[in-house]
Structure formats: structure tokens, C-alpha cells
Amino acid sequence: MTLARIGTALAVAMSVAAPALAQSDIRTPECVAPANPGGGFDLTCRVAQKGLEPHLTAPMQVTFMPGGIGAVAYNMFNTTRTDDASAIVAFSTGSLLNIVTGKYGAFTEQDVRWVATAGADFGAVVVRADSEYQDLAGLMADLGSDPASVVVGAGGSVGSQDWMKGALLIRETGGAPMDMRYVAFDGGGDAIAALLGGSIEVYLGDVGEMVSHLESGQMRILGVMSPERLDEPFAEIPTAIEQGFDLEWTILRGFYMGGETSDADYAKWVDAFEAAYATPEWAEVQKAQGLLPLNLAGAELEAAIADSVARLSGVASEAGLIN
Incomplete structure (x- = not known):
């Protein structure tokens, strides 16, 4: 069913291996969760906060910026915080769908810099x-x-x-x-x-x-x-598919920065994520949060975003959300 399968290819992507790198020197690192505490954006930021801890020279703060399911944050990082070197913002496949359907205003996926993924959900x-x-x-x-x-x-x-x-x-x-x-x-x-x-x-x-x-x-x-049963702690929970219903929804979770962030500052974050991806500790953090390994950073993530936006445009059109 075309409508249901929007991201299966992303969910089975191989983890990106990278050599261990020195700590990235980022002043007052911050992860913005664009919603109230307790949901998926909060989860995404907690993955970065814990998983990047050994790879940053300062502890990461998580802040909450609710409004429009990410619209307030997306607008801010496209207006007043376009070159903020210290902050990353959590996003998901839902954020990309909101961009496609115009819920984030005139801004497109090309107006920010896509940094890295936290995993698949x-x-x-x-x-x-x-x-x-x-x-x-x-x-x-x-x-x-x-x-x-x-x-x-x-x-x-x-x-x-x-x-x-x-x-x-x-x-x-x-x-x-x-x-x-x-x-x-x-x-x-x-x-x-x-x-x-x-x-x-x-x-x-x-x-x-x-x-x-x-x-x-x-x-x-x-x-x-999910296309098949997940590992613990969800191994005992049946999929919709095995219960006879053709329902699948894969969620990409990750982070972006303002579109005017310098290449040098952007690279610091990409390097930190790639260093984390190469460690078993990162995989443990993903598993503890119920995420599957999907480790993409920098150019690889940008390519995945372009592909996902194209897929979602088709989904939104089929659902009658856009013409």
C-alpha cells in the first residue's frame, strides 16, 4: 500500500561507521525540542544529550519550544537564529510532512542545515x-x-x-x-x-x-x-501487519540547524555525531529509547531528506492534503 510505506528504505539503512574523533568544542550546546516535555521531540533530544556527552566539551542543555508541532522553532531558526552555532533542533518525519504541506509557512527543507539522525522509530x-x-x-x-x-x-x-x-x-x-x-x-x-x-x-x-x-x-x-517485530523491550508486541492490517509508518528522527550556520560550526556537530555513531554506547542509547539504528550525518542525511520529502509529497497528494 503506497500510502502506508513512506520510509521503509530509511528504516533498513546501514549504520554509518566513523573513526573516533576528538571532542567537538561547541559552546553551551543546546538541543531544542519543539514541543512540550514527554513526547517524541523530547526523546530525540535526550538521545543527543546522552549519546553525545563524551564527544562534546560542555554538557548539552535541552530546552522546549512548543508551538505548531515544530512551526515556531522552524520559523525562529529561519529568522532570528539562522546562524546559531550552539543549537540543534529535533525533527521527525512529521516535521518533513508539515514542510511539504505548508504548515511551516513559506520555508522549505532547503532553508535549514540537516545535521544528523538520532535513529528510526x-x-x-x-x-x-x-x-x-x-x-x-x-x-x-x-x-x-x-x-x-x-x-x-x-x-x-x-x-x-x-x-x-x-x-x-x-x-x-x-x-x-x-x-x-x-x-x-x-x-x-x-x-x-x-x-x-x-x-x-x-x-x-x-x-x-x-x-x-x-x-x-x-x-x-x-x-x-513496523514491517516486522522489533527487539526488546517491544519483542512481545505484535505488528499491525501480522494482525492482518496493512499498516506501516516509519519515523526518521534527527536534528537540523539554522540555514546560515557556518561550514565550520556545522562540521563540529557532524563530527560529534559521527564519533558517537562509531561507539557501542550510542547504540545502547538508541536501544534504551526504543529506536533502531539509522545513523546518517552531513551530506548523507541531506540526500536522505531530499528523498524523504519527495516521497512525502506523493503521500500528501494521495491523501488530498496538497494539490
């Missing part, structure tokens, strides 16, 4: 531990018979990547995406709070951000939108 269909839904089949049956009877939510507005996950669920039942009863939140953390509070019944999230929450026993994943 996958969509997940999540419910509370006490939910009536014990498997994906039960949820899909209700969505198929009466989509408005199920309140679903996520950290993104209509047309966002999280909304697209819901659209895929509805389409798989033969229904129309606009029939979905969808509640938008400004980040995964807010949506998770709504799920636990009972405001929504289903959270359309990402596997990686579920690690700590699953350990608490408050939520369950009905299905993972």
Missing part, C-alpha cells in the same frame, strides 16, 4: 492498560462500523504525521479519514496525559516514546506500525 496504536480493546482487531471493528464512536488523539493537527496514522487505520477499514473523531494536542506528552486522564481512548504515538510509560504499566500497545 515506528508508529504505535496505544490504549490505557484498562482499555476494553485487547487487540487491534477489536479497535478496527469499531472504527469500521462507527468511526465517530472512538475518540483518538495525538500530538499533531489534521494532516500531521500522527493524524496520518489514524487516517491509515480508517482507510484500512474502508472508511474516509475525515470520518475519524480526532483530537489534536501540541505534542505527544499532552496527548499521553489526555489518554491517561480518559479524554481520549486511543493514542496514535511512536514506539520510542513509550519505553518509560510501558514500564509503569499504565498503557498498552495494540500494534506497532
Whole structure:
């Protein structure tokens, strides 16, 4: 199904090996998570904060800049912080989709510098531990018979990547995406709070951000939108595909900088990531956050972004989000 498979090639990309490098001298390194704490952007920055620690001369600070599911941050780094040498900003496949559909204004993917990846993540269909839904089949049956009877939510507005996950669920039942009863939140953390509070019944999230929450026993994943089962701690969770539903959503997670960042400052960050990629500690950080190895930096990431934007343009057109 073309609409569902937007990034499988990225998910199976080989890790980039690089020789160990000296620490990058970056003053007051900062990772900007463009949402409230607790969601996928927070997770992405935590990977950089911990994974890059041995490769930076100063500790990294994580700051939060919610607004428009990344739009506020993207605008800032295209206006007032275009040459900020100290800051990287977390992004995901959803950010690229927002760029394609014009939700970040007139700015395009060519207006920033793409630095490196944190890893690959996958969509997940999540419910509370006490939910009536014990498997994906039960949820899909209700969505198929009466989509408005199920309140679903996520950290993104209509047309966002999280909304697209819901659209895929509805389409798989033969229904129309606009029939979905969808509640938008400004980040995964807010949506998770709504799920636990009972405001929504289903959270359309990402596997990686579920690690700590699953350990608490408050939520369950009905299905993972990956091409095959993941390793621990998700090995016991079935994929949507093996449950009979052709649903797949791969998420690229990474970082960008302002478009006017100098080559020298940009190279410091690329070097730090490439040094980290070559260590087993980086792989351990990825695994702890539920991410799969997808290690691309500098020119290799820029090429992957160009390919992903082209793919997403096709997806958005098919979904009726753009002409």
C-alpha cells in the first residue's frame, strides 16, 4: 500500500561507521525540542544529550519550544537564529510532512542545515492498560462500523504525521479519514496525559516514546506500525501487519540547524555525531529509547531528506492534503 510505506528504505539503512574523533568544542550546546516535555521531540533530544556527552566539551542543555508541532522553532531558526552555532533542533518525519504541506509557512527543507539522525522509530496504536480493546482487531471493528464512536488523539493537527496514522487505520477499514473523531494536542506528552486522564481512548504515538510509560504499566500497545517485530523491550508486541492490517509508518528522527550556520560550526556537530555513531554506547542509547539504528550525518542525511520529502509529497497528494 503506497500510502502506508513512506520510509521503509530509511528504516533498513546501514549504520554509518566513523573513526573516533576528538571532542567537538561547541559552546553551551543546546538541543531544542519543539514541543512540550514527554513526547517524541523530547526523546530525540535526550538521545543527543546522552549519546553525545563524551564527544562534546560542555554538557548539552535541552530546552522546549512548543508551538505548531515544530512551526515556531522552524520559523525562529529561519529568522532570528539562522546562524546559531550552539543549537540543534529535533525533527521527525512529521516535521518533513508539515514542510511539504505548508504548515511551516513559506520555508522549505532547503532553508535549514540537516545535521544528523538520532535513529528510526515506528508508529504505535496505544490504549490505557484498562482499555476494553485487547487487540487491534477489536479497535478496527469499531472504527469500521462507527468511526465517530472512538475518540483518538495525538500530538499533531489534521494532516500531521500522527493524524496520518489514524487516517491509515480508517482507510484500512474502508472508511474516509475525515470520518475519524480526532483530537489534536501540541505534542505527544499532552496527548499521553489526555489518554491517561480518559479524554481520549486511543493514542496514535511512536514506539520510542513509550519505553518509560510501558514500564509503569499504565498503557498498552495494540500494534506497532513496523514491517516486522522489533527487539526488546517491544519483542512481545505484535505488528499491525501480522494482525492482518496493512499498516506501516516509519519515523526518521534527527536534528537540523539554522540555514546560515557556518561550514565550520556545522562540521563540529557532524563530527560529534559521527564519533558517537562509531561507539557501542550510542547504540545502547538508541536501544534504551526504543529506536533502531539509522545513523546518517552531513551530506548523507541531506540526500536522505531530499528523498524523504519527495516521497512525502506523493503521500500528501494521495491523501488530498496538497494539490
